[in-house]
Amino acid sequence: MKRHGYTLIEIIITVAITGILSVGMFKAFEAITLRSEKAKILTTLSIDSQSALDQISILLYNRAPMSVSGYNLGDATRTPLATATDKKIIEWLGLASESYVAGDYSGFVDMNRSDYATATLYTPQTTKASIETTQANKWGSFNWANNEIALVFSGTFDEGVSTVHPITMNVDNSIVFSGAAPTTIYEKYNLIDSAYTVARGADIDQSANCITTLGISSTAIDNTLFLFYDYRPWNGESFCADSTNRSGVVSILATNVNAFRAQMINGTIRLAIDTNRTVRGGNPVRLSKQKVVF
Numbered sequence: 001m002k003r004h005g006y007t008l009i010e011i012i013i014t015v016a017i018t019g020i021l022s023v024g025m026f027k028a029f030e031a032i033t034l035r036s037e038k039a040k041i042l043t044t045l046s047i048d049s050q051s052a053l054d055q056i057s058i059l060l061y062n063r064a065p066m067s068v069s070g071y072n073l074g075d076a077t078r079t080p081l082a083t084a085t086d087k088k089i090i091e092w093l094g095l096a097s098e099s100y101v102a103g104d105y106s107g108f109v110d111m112n113r114s115d116y117a118t119a120t121l122y123t124p125q126t127t128k129a130s131i132e133t134t135q136a137n138k139w140g141s142f143n144w145a146n147n148e149i150a151l152v153f154s155g156t157f158d159e160g161v162s163t164v165h166p167i168t169m170n171v172d173n174s175i176v177f178s179g180a181a182p183t184t185i186y187e188k189y190n191l192i193d194s195a196y197t198v199a200r201g202a203d204i205d206q207s208a209n210c211i212t213t214l215g216i217s218s219t220a221i222d223n224t225l226f227l228f229y230d231y232r233p234w235n236g237e238s239f240c241a242d243s244t245n246r247s248g249v250v251s252i253l254a255t256n257v258n259a260f261r262a263q264m265i266n267g268t269i270r271l272a273i274d275t276n277r278t279v280r281g282g283n284p285v286r287l288s289k290q291k292v293v294f
Contacts, residue, residue, distance in 0.1 A: 038285050045256065045275045045287040052225060052254040053271055053291040056198055059229075060092065060269060060293045064152045064190050066162040067093035068269065070262065073204055080162070082264040088203040090262045091239070093164070094229070096131075096149060096193035099138055104130035109187050119181030120174050123189075128169045135193060139230075144168040144178075147235045149193045151175065153186040160186055164234040197228040197239040198253070200260050208240040210250045225257040225273070226250055269293040 060068070069078035070087030079087060097105055106125040113122040135142035135149060142148055147166040154160035166178045201211070202222035216224060228239035231248030239248045259274035271293065276286040 034280065034283075037279050038283075041277050041279060041285045042287060045277060045285065046289070048254045048256075049273045049275050049287060049289045052257075053273060053289060055227070055253060056271060057291055057293045059094065059196055059227075062095050062098045064093040064095055064162070064192050065154045065160045067152065067192075068262075068264070069162075080264075081262065081269065084263070087262075088260070089197060089199040091195060091197045091233070093152065093162075093192045094194040094196055096135070096191040099134050100130070103127065104134060105191060107188060107190060109185065109189060111185075111187055114174075114185070116181075116185060119177040121176075121185065121189075122172075122174050124173060126169075126173050126175075128171050128173070131169065131191070138193070147178070148232065149191055150232075150234050151177075152190050152192055153182065153184070154188040154190055155186045160188075164192070166234060193232070194230055195233050195239070195248070197248070198225065198260065198262075199228075200225055200257055204240060210240040210248070214250065214252070216252075220255065223257050224255050225253040225260055227253045267294075 066080070068081040068090060069092070070081050070084030070090050071078050072086075072088055078091060081087075081090065097107060103125060104127055106123055108123060110122045110124055114120060131149070132142055139148065145168070149167070151165045151167050152160065152162060161184065163182065165182055168176050168178050170176065200222065201216070201224045204211070204226070206212075206218075206221055210228070211221070211226075228248045228250050231237040231239055233239075237248070240250065254273065254275070256275050256277045257273055258276050259272075261270075261272040263270050269292070270290060272288065272290045274286070274288045276284050278284050
C-alpha cells in the first residue's frame with residue numbers, strides 16, 4: 001500500500017528550514033534597506049553641504065578686500081581671517097557695487113583733483129543720484145546722514161585696508177568723509193552697504209530675536225548653519241541683536257552641520273563643512289566637504 005502525506009518529523013524539519021531561510025532573507029533585506037537609506041542620506045547631505053558652500057563662496061566673491069574676519073561669541077574685536085585661529089564665526093563686508101550698473105559708480109579716485117586737506121575725494125564717472133536710487137530700491141529708503149553706506153580703500157592687487165569710512169557725496173562727483181579723514185588714501189576704493197555673517201547655532205546667542213522667530217527646535221538649532229545679512233556693523237547694527245537694536249536678516253544655509261570652518265591660506269579662503277545624520281539603529285552617516293574661494 002502506497003503512503004501519502006508527511007510525517008510530523010518531516011513537517012518540523014521543513015518548518016525549521018523555512019524559518020532559518022526567512023531569518024536570513026529578513027537580515028539580507030534589512031541590510032539592503034539600510035544601505036539604501038544610507039545612500040539617500042549621503043546624497044542629501046552632499047547636495048545640502050555643496051549648496052551651502054556654493055552660496056557662501058558667491059557672496060564671498062563680492063566681498064570688500066581684507067574685510068573677512070573671524071571671532072567667537074563674546075570677543076570684543078574681530079580678527080582678520082588670515083591670522084584667526086579656532087574662530088567659529090566669520091564676517092565680511094559686501095560690495096554695494098554689485099547692485100550698480102555702468103556709469104553709476106567708477107570705484108576710482110582722481111588723485112590730482114582730490115583735496116586731502118578737507119578729506120574730499122573726486123571720483124569720476126560716479127553719479128550721486130544713481131547711487132541714491134539704487135540704495136533706495138535695495139533697502140526701501142536711503143539717507144547719507146544715517147551712515148547707510150560707507151567706503152573702504154583697495155590698494156595694489158585689492159589688498160588695501162579694511163578700515164570703514166562713513167561718507168557723504170556731493171553732486172560734483174566728490175566724496176566727503178563724514179568721520180575722521182583716513183591717514184592713507186588709495187586710488188581705488190569700494191562702496192559697502194551690508195555685512196554678512198556665517199555661523200552655526202551652537203556658536204551664537206540662540207535667545208536673540210532673529211533666531212527665536214524661526215521656530216527651530218532646540219535639538220536642531222545647534223547643528224543649523226545660518227547666514228545673516230543686510231546689516232551695517234559700522235553703524236552699530238548687529239547680525240542678530242535683541243529687540244532694542246536693529247539686526248540683519250537670517251536664513252538657513254544647511255542643517256545637520258556639526259562643524260563649520262573657514263581659514264585663509266596663501267590669499268585664498270578655505271571653507272569646510274562637516275555634516276552627519278543618524279539612521280535606524282543609531283548608525284551615523286558622516287560627510288565632509290571643502291571649497292576654495294579666490
